[in-house]
């Protein structure tokens with residue numbers, strides 16, 4: 001009887017009267033700051049991720065001259081804090097985000113310039129595609145920045161940068177700023193207006209304590225949320241990749257797919273990712289190699305460190321050369337191919353996805 005009574009009600013109310021009542025209901029919803037699910041569900045709960053961020057390529061040849069120009073026109077100092085220029089994904093409504101979770105920027109420091117010390121809850125790293133001469137001082141420990149190095153500034157560590165040469169230097173920064181912004185987790189404190197230690201050691205105290213292969217100092221046996229290694233030096237990354245490819249050529253299982261060497265930067269106190277929100281890896285494809293087409297939940301950014309190649313993102317194919325930066329939004333399929341060989345630095349929000357059990361991957365063999 002209940003089904004017939006509903007039909008009867010509809011017939012009784014009448015079509016135009018019902019429209020008017022429905023319009024009134026929607027305007028009452030609106031006035032009461034309520035939104036019904038049924039008008040939003042396709043957007044809110046897609047059958048699979050439908051990112052607003054789009055796949056995009058930034059050319060180093062375009063970024064670097066603009067950063068140089070900013071170096072001429074815009075001072076660096078307290079207030080603005082950093083001469084960092086964010087890669088703004090065109091799908092994200094003008095926000096300075098490369099993806100919904102990640103910030104990527106080119107940072108530029110002119111000769112003898114200093115970016116003052118500060119600390120924030122956001123986790124940060126730097127990757128150096130070219131140049132040297134800047135020391136980043138992390139909690140009073142001066143860390144030299146050189147080509148191919150991957151440097152960490154985990155959340156709430158004081159850090160400032162100073163260029164001790166007569167040459168400018170540019171590098172890329174990666175942070176979890178957008179994730180922190182959406183989740184309202186941000187805290188910030190100013191530190192010294194300069195840097196607290198102006199010495200210029202080749203090797204940081206952090207590396208002297210933590211960077212002896214396979215050896216863990218007994219003063220550091222507790223698990224830490226972020227890696228205590230301030231800098232992962234290029235010579236080790238390069239040697240690891242070179243040896244994977246040599247071992248592959250000798251017939252040993254050392255690569256995940258033919259001609260594709262890869263390493264993940266890890267936290268030696270957990271063997272997990274370097275920071276709670278950011279995964280970082282380095283990949284090398286030998287000449288003629290290509291990767292499987294894959295897609296992952298979460299966003300990935302990479303920078304070409306050396307060589308040349310071709311990235312296929314969805315149906316789009318782009319030539320890449322040294323310094324170019326690419327963002328792959330969630331669940332967009334992509335692959336890489338190279339004739340000459342290519343080296344890539346990559347980072348992603350995979351630790352967030354895995355920790356929250358949102359991670360999913362599809363690999364097309």
Ligand code: GTQ
Nearest residue numbers: 082084105107159173175
């Ligand atoms: O170098 O401390 O690109 O705090 C964004 C925020 C760099 C930094 C960025 C930062 C920094």
Ligand code: FE2
Nearest residue numbers: 118120124159
């Ligand atoms: Fe910072």
